[in-house]
Every structure is written in C-alpha cells, then in structure tokens.
Amino acid sequence: MQPSKIENYLAQRQAQASLPVRLYALIDALLYARAANASALERSTAAIALFDGTADASLAEAGPWLIDFNLASIDVQFTLLALAAGAEGVSWLISAYPFRSLAHELRERFDVQMPDGRKALLRFYDARIMGDIAGLLSFSQRAEFFVPTFDWLVQINDELTRVHPHA
Numbered sequence: 001m002q003p004s005k006i007e008n009y010l011a012q013r014q015a016q017a018s019l020p021v022r023l024y025a026l027i028d029a030l031l032y033a034r035a036a037n038a039s040a041l042e043r044s045t046a047a048i049a050l051f052d053g054t055a056d057a058s059l060a061e062a063g064p065w066l067i068d069f070n071l072a073s074i075d076v077q078f079t080l081l082a083l084a085a086g087a088e089g090v091s092w093l094i095s096a097y098p099f100r101s102l103a104h105e106l107r108e109r110f111d112v113q114m115p116d117g118r119k120a121l122l123r124f125y126d127a128r129i130m131g132d133i134a135g136l137l138s139f140s141q142r143a144e145f146f147v148p149t150f151d152w153l154v155q156i157n158d159e160l161t162r163v164h165p166h167a
Contacts, residue, residue: 004081005160006069006092006153013151019096021150023069025080026106028126030062031088032079039075046071048103050125054110064125066093066103089127089156091163095149105148127154134163 003011010023029049032038041047041061046068051060069077069092084090095102112122124133124145131154137145146152146164153162 004084005158006081006084006155009092009151009153009160010094013094017096017150021094021096022099024093024095024099024102025067025069025072026091026093026125026127027065027067027080027083028063028088028123029065031126032065032083034088035079035083035086037082038079039073041065041067041076044071045099046073047076048099050103050107050110054107056110056121064106066099066106068099084155085158087128087157089154091125091127091130092151092153092155092160093149094151094153097148102148109145127156130154130163131161 006023014021029041032041043049048066049060049063050066051057051063056063067076067080069080072080080090093102097105109124110121111119114120122133124130134142142164149164151162152164153160155161
C-alpha cells in the first residue's frame with residue numbers, strides 16, 4: 001500500500017527535525033463514528049479521550065480524541081485516513097511532545113473567555129473549523145496556542161492544509 005499524503009509529509013518533517021517527532025490525529029468522536037466502517041475508539045496507549053478528567057467527562061465518548069497514529073490499530077488508521085478523505089476531516093499534529101503531555105496541553109486549550117467574560121468551549125478539534133479559528137488568533141495567541149506542535153494540519157476531502165507550521 002502506498003503511504004498516504006500525511007505519512008509522506010511526516011517523513012519529510014522527520015528528515016528536517018532535530019528532535020524525534022510523532023504523528024497524532026485529533027478528531028471529533030461524533031464525526032469519526034460517521035465514517036464508513038469506523039472501528040470503535042477505545043482508551044489505550046494509542047487513544048486518549050480528551051474530555052476525561054475535565055468537567056465534560058460525561059461527554060468523553062462523543063468528544064475530542066487524540067490518537068497516536070503509529071500506535072493505533074490498522075483499522076483505526078484506515079478509519080482516520082477515510083475520515084481525512086471526506087468532508088469531516090482530521091486534524092494532524094506533528095509534535096515532539098510525549099503523547100500524554102500533548103493531551104494535557106490540548107486540554108488546557110478548551111476553555112476560552114469571551115469578551116463579555118463568559119467562558120466557552122473552543123472546538124479546535126473539529127478539523128472543519130480549525131483554519132477559521134487559527135485565522136482569528138493574533139500572532140502572540142497563535143504562538144501560545146500552537147507551541148506544542150511543529151505542524152498543525154487539517155485534511156478535508158483529501159486536501160492537506162497547514163494551519164500552523166512551527167515558527
């Protein structure tokens with residue numbers, strides 16, 4: 001089987017990086033479940049439900065998940081690639097952060113303060129809107145938000161787009 005676009009991109013980044021980097025998928029579990037022949041997500045060394053341990057823990061099964069692509073089962077990998085080829089898409093994160101540390105960092109980004117002081121959930125795990133979210137951030141906000149990644153990409157309808165390269 002030919003390597004996917006994201007696997008080819010990762011190979012290029014690994015050759016350029018001075019640190020070992022890994023490929024992680026960030027997905028919305030509700031959108032993931034809609035993929036044809038989607039294999040069930042299970043908490044493991046390869047998959048973390050990001051709402052676990054938060055005030056939204058009761059929604060963890062349907063919320064955002066972080067998946068270590070190389071450690072995921074072949075079935076989960078195929079489902080992720082199928083999702084990336086469709087309209088729902090996948091966010092791909094290339095990072096040198098250890099898996100659990102990256103999950104912790106992403107959890108810290110869920111809550112944002114609105115101009116009127118209310119808190120809101122930032123749905124950065126939805127690949128369909130991540131480009132729009134990134135476009136709304138100031139330079140300093142982008143630097144702070146994307147610090148745990150070398151690259152943050154979205155793949156929708158098999159189109160791979162860099163949302164943020166590491167500066």
